[in-house]
Amino acid sequence: MTMETNGAAAPHTNGDQPALSPENAQVIALTRKDFVSDQEVRWCPGCGDYSILAQTQKVMPDFGYRKEDIVFISGIGCSGRLPYYMNTFGFHTIHGRAPTLATGLKAARPDLMVWVITGDGDALSIGGNHVIHSMRRNVDINLVMFNNRIYGLTKGQASPTSEFGKRTKSTPMGTVDTPIMPLTIALASEASFVARSVDTHTEHLQNTLERAGRHKGSSFVEVLQNCNIFNDGAWRDFTDREVREDRMLQLEDGKPMIFGKDRDKGIRLRGLRPEVVTIGENGVTEADLLVHDEAAEDPYLALVLSRMFWPDFPVPVGVFRAISRPTHDQLIDGQIASAVGRAGEGDLEKVLNGGETWTVT
Amino acid sequence: MTTTKEQELPVQELERVTIRFAGDSGDGMQLTGTQFTRTAAVFGNDISTLPDFPAEIRAPAGSLPGVSGFQISFSSTDIHTPGDEPDVLVAMNPAALKTNVGDLPAGGALIVNSDAFTQANLNKAAYASNPLTDGSLKAYTVFEIPISSLNERSLDGLEMTTKQKDLTKNFFALGLMFWLYERSMEPTLHWIDSKFSARPVIADANKRALKAGYAYGETTEMFHTHFRVRPAHLPPGTYRNITGNEATALGFLAASKLAGRPLFYGSYPITPASDILHQLSGYKTFGVKTFQAEDEIAAIGAAIGASYGGALGLTASSGPGIALKSEAMGLAVMVELPLVVIDVQRAGPSTGMPTKNEQADLLQVMFGRNSDSPLPIVAPATPGECFDYAIEAWRLALKYMTPVVYLSDAFLATGSEPWRIPSTADLPSIGVPNATKGDGPFYPYLRDPETLARPWAVPGTAGLEHRIGGLEKADVTGNVSYDPENHHRMQTLRAAKVAGIANDIAPLEVYGPTTGDLLILGWGSTYGAIRSAVERLQAEGHSVAHAHLRHLNPFPANTEEVIRSYRKVLIPEVNLGQLLMLIRARYLVDAVGYDRVRGKPFRIVEIVNEAVQILKGLE
Numbered sequence: 006m007t008m009e010t011n012g013a014a015a016p017h018t019n020g021d022q023p024a025l026s027p028e029n030a031q032v033i034a035l036t037r038k039d040f041v042s043d044q045e046v047r048w049c050p051g052c053g054d055y056s057i058l059a060q061t062q063k064v065m066p067d068f069g070y071r072k073e074d075i076v077f078i079s080g081i082g083c084s085g086r087l088p089y090y091m092n093t094f095g096f097h098t099i100h101g102r103a104p105t106l107a108t109g110l111k112a113a114r115p116d117l118m119v120w121v122i123t124g125d126g127d128a129l130s131i132g133g134n135h136v137i138h139s140m141r142r143n144v145d146i147n148l149v150m151f152n153n154r155i156y157g158l159t160k161g162q163a164s165p166t167s168e169f170g171k172r173t174k175s176t177p178m179g180t181v182d183t184p185i186m187p188l189t190i191a192l193a194s195e196a197s198f199v200a201r202s203v204d205t206h207t208e209h210l211q212n213t214l215e216r217a218g219r220h221k222g223s224s225f226v227e228v229l230q231n232c233n234i235f236n237d238g239a240w241r242d243f244t245d246r247e248v249r250e251d252r253m254l255q256l257e258d259g260k261p262m263i264f265g266k267d268r269d270k271g272i273r274l275r276g277l278r279p280e281v282v283t284i285g286e287n288g289v290t291e292a293d294l295l296v297h298d299e300a301a302e303d304p305y306l307a308l309v310l311s312r313m314f315w316p317d318f319p320v321p322v323g324v325f326r327a328i329s330r331p332t333h334d335q336l337i338d339g340q341i342a343s344a345v346g347r348a349g350e351g352d353l354e355k356v357l358n359g360g361e362t363w364t365v366t
Numbered sequence: 367m368t369t370t371k372e373q374e375l376p377v378q379e380l381e382r383v384t385i386r387f388a389g390d391s392g393d394g395m396q397l398t399g400t401q402f403t404r405t406a407a408v409f410g411n412d413i414s415t416l417p418d419f420p421a422e423i424r425a426p427a428g429s430l431p432g433v434s435g436f437q438i439s440f441s442s443t444d445i446h447t448p449g450d451e452p453d454v455l456v457a458m459n460p461a462a463l464k465t466n467v468g469d470l471p472a473g474g475a476l477i478v479n480s481d482a483f484t485q486a487n488l489n490k491a492a493y494a495s496n497p498l499t500d501g502s503l504k505a506y507t508v509f510e511i512p513i514s515s516l517n518e519r520s521l522d523g524l525e526m527t528t529k530q531k532d533l534t535k536n537f538f539a540l541g542l543m544f545w546l547y548e549r550s551m552e553p554t555l556h557w558i559d560s561k562f563s564a565r566p567v568i569a570d571a572n573k574r575a576l577k578a579g580y581a582y583g584e585t586t587e588m589f590h591t592h593f594r595v596r597p598a599h600l601p602p603g604t605y606r607n608i609t610g611n612e613a614t615a616l617g618f619l620a621a622s623k624l625a626g627r628p629l630f631y632g633s634y635p636i637t638p639a640s641d642i643l644h645q646l647s648g649y650k651t652f653g654v655k656t657f658q659a660e661d662e663i664a665a666i667g668a669a670i671g672a673s674y675g676g677a678l679g680l681t682a683s684s685g686p687g688i689a690l691k692s693e694a695m696g697l698a699v700m701v702e703l704p705l706v707v708i709d710v711q712r713a714g715p716s717t718g719m720p721t722k723n724e725q726a727d728l729l730q731v732m733f734g735r736n737s738d739s740p741l742p743i744v745a746p747a748t749p750g751e752c753f754d755y756a757i758e759a760w761r762l763a764l765k766y767m768t769p770v771v772y773l774s775d776a777f778l779a780t781g782s783e784p785w786r787i788p789s790t791a792d793l794p795s796i797g798v799p800n801a802t803k804g805d806g807p808f809y810p811y812l813r814d815p816e817t818l819a820r821p822w823a824v825p826g827t828a829g830l831e832h833r834i835g836g837l838e839k840a841d842v843t844g845n846v847s848y849d850p851e852n853h854h855r856m857q858t859l860r861a862a863k864v865a866g867i868a869n870d871i872a873p874l875e876v877y878g879p880t881t882g883d884l885l886i887l888g889w890g891s892t893y894g895a896i897r898s899a900v901e902r903l904q905a906e907g908h909s910v911a912h913a914h915l916r917h918l919n920p921f922p923a924n925t926e927e928v929i930r931s932y933r934k935v936l937i938p939e940v941n942l943g944q945l946l947m948l949i950r951a952r953y954l955v956d957a958v959g960y961d962r963v964r965g966k967p968f969r970i971v972e973i974v975n976e977a978v979q980i981l982k983g984l985e
């Protein structure tokens with residue numbers, strides 16, 4: 006069966022939102038400060054969430070949306086507090102369900118820019134089902150998942166991304182659950198934009214949020230975030246300034262996958278598995294390396310990248326995948342436009358009198 | 367059956383007839399019943415129907431669990447129920463006979479498809495001996511008709527397999543009933559033509575089967591008479607036959623039109639609510655957006671999201687799904703957004719009996735959330751009323767900025783009655799509270815002094831940027847607050863807002879004397895059985911009245927006054943006494959309950975007998 010669409014739902018040639026026009030920029034001359042609410046921020050001192058909030062507020066003016074046309078929706082957990090601190094519309098909902106409210110809101114109001122703020126427990130445990138389905142529907146939302154590998158707000162239990170064997174308050178002998186890879190889930194769920202960044206890598210985080218915000222369709226952004234109270238240093242091994250260049254891989258579209266302080270390490274594919282190679286050793290040249298293609302139609306490359314993690318591999322950050330396909334709201338509106346185009350606008354009187362009727366005098 | 371007149375022709379006039387078609391779930395009994403219903407409705411009879419089918423789509427053929435039935439009562443007078451017991455039972459196989467004959471009163475007509483009474487089918491129905499020959503049916507007027515073979519013969523020459531031919535035998539039975547009750551075949555012939563327009567052979571076979579059944583009645587000497595049920599004297603107007611689920615979908619469509627806001631329907635498939643999704647998904651030309659969610663929670667979450675955005679967020683389920691939605695219903699109570707939650711109740715607990723009727727979710731929707739979490743509850747009493755209360759649910763949700771529960775049930779959802787189609791000009795208006803930017807800061811929890819509703823400040827409205835959520839709100843500002851006194855004040859305000867609705871709803875009406883011996887108080891789909899019982903009791907000279915609640919939270923303001931006007935209050939419910947508990951707790955009135963929880967509606971006679979017992983005790 007073919008999907009009924011009309012022009013409004015036709016696939017865009019480019020997956021991004023239109024860039025801010027100079028005219029718009031003038032009308033909406035907003036700055037970071039306009040997006041700071043009057044509420045006192047109440048995360049623990051030193052929490053990675055502060056940086057994510059700051060970068061979010063910083064990029065907001067770039068999108069060309071008026072404040073009142075932006076909505077932040079969150080679930081439960083430390084991340085869930087973020088909407089209170091944004092001077093936009095905000096909705097702090099219930100555990101794991103933020104994507105569902107965002108789906109309904111975006112379907113009813115395609116004109117709004119909708120952000121979903123969530124955490125590893127909220128998005129992957131209690132709300133896992135909704136993440137999968139909002140992504141497969143290509144709901145035009147920007148889902149930002151703060152991943153600190155721990156339940157912080159409930160004071161330190163194992164999360165679905167906690168390392169196998171991790172000792173926490175709820176797992177004194179170590180967790181027996183295998184962690185899941187958030188970006189693998191996002192890709193398997195057909196997300197049309199998948200990216201990763203780090204709370205403390207401010208410029209990278211800004212760029213990533215900016216790309217996500219401009220993407221038309223479901224964006225899934227994993228932000229590696231530090232919980233300095235219950236899981237301090239969760240990502241330190243590869244995110245610290247001294248080691249990051251050797252232990253992280255900056256993905257750049259169309260460029261070979263090279264990393265390392267000396268830019269001499271690369272990723273090559275051997276059969277179905279990636280491997281780390283050194284350029285210049287054993288006859289390896291740049292031409293042997295994988296070239297990143299974020300718009301690849303099939304998700305294989307992105308899936309391979311999503312499985313790469315420290316210490317076996319450098320941790321890829323940046324945009325894993327960015328493809329264009331019709332969004333949920335476009336498809337819904339397209340069907341309505343198509344039905345109206347064929348039969349005209351609905352007439353209540355006619356519908357009430359539909360079917361077989363008879364008259365009593 | 368009441369015989370009013372004997373004519374020269376062998377035609378007997380009857381006031382009311384109740385027929386039950388019963389067969390294997392693959393025998394097309396629902397279709398047969400529906401066709402008879404349409405024909406009777408268009409003819410002008412008052413009708414009431416009760417489909418009764420198994421949850422299994424196709425249980426093993428010929429087995430007892432696979433029996434599907436459809437009861438229709440049609441009348442020349444106003445009727446309220448599908449009939450306590452059938453006058454005529456059409457049994458297409460031994461299993462159908464076994465599961466239904468117990469409801470047929472002595473002297474009732476029993477039409478059986480004798481071809482189906484093979485040893486194999488008798489075994490499947492666990493008959494030790496053939497009931498057609500062992501004398502066990504001698505209390506009834508039995509018509510043994512080889513329906514399968516007669517039907518097959520009427521299809522001679524058609525290029526169909528024997529099995530395909532056998533699938534049309536329900537039309538033979540229908541044709542016979544049409545003859546017996548002087549019904550025109552035209553509506554059904556038209557229906558067959560349009561339904562099977564792409565498959566002319568099937569259309570031809572079904573039409574031939576129908577006509578053969580009719581002709582069999584005409585030519586055989588088996589029936590010595592046929593019966594006439596004249597059109598009923600219904601109030602003037604244009605009518606259609608409508609099921610509760612159809613009326614529900616139309617009502618919510620109308621509500622959207624009346625409020626001038628688009629309807630968003632989030633739903634997850636569940637029996638017996640799914641038909642509402644099917645129907646609303648066909649209203650795209652009205653801008654209705656339907657969303658088949660990944661689960662019950664997503665369905666209500668999306669509805670709340672849509673309401674937050676200014677649409678009419680609607681969701682529906684049955685008891686098990688409502689359990690899953692409970693947390694989100696609590697969120698809607700906290701954030702005070704308009705939302706309607708439909709609960710088409712079915713027999714429980716747990717999965718229970720998915721296709722069978724019960725009205726046992728009242729306390730679930732009243733209290734089934736954490737903390738004090740009050741919300742209004744409305745409950746239509748008849749299939750047609752489902753339309754009116756869909757509009758009423760949205761009127762309350764919007765005026766008071768609150769989630770509202772709309773309680774239907776399996777009997778209302780699938781049962782049908784003639785419905786006088788309202789003119790859109792006569793429908794009530796629905797006000798929408800629009801928040802706009804005033805001078806000074808915007809306060810999302812500043813309440814209307816009269817209704818206590820907070821403003822509906824939808825995204826996109828400049829100057830109204832604000833944050834809401836499930837955390838407790840500070841009064842007026844809506845900021846997060848852990849202040850003890852504020853929490854007490856907010857709990858009290860939320861309760862007062864819902865309680866205040868009592869003064870904005872129709873008072874509880876009484877049918878019968880305004881004071882007297884006995885008030886029978888009901889809610890939901892028990893309406894027909896209670897009203898019929900009260901009519902009968904009143905005709906016998908008893909001092910009995912009927913009142914039926916459509917608003918279950920809050921109760922209408924005059925409820926206490928009404929129930930204190932009788933010496934005794936009887937509350938029949940298809941649950942173990944849920945309204946009873948609320949009424950007793952609320953008013954300290956010594957009401958008594960009467961419950962029969964069998965997955966079926968009450969019989970009129972059961973309520974009559976119970977009332978008579980109570981009245982005897984008062985003497």
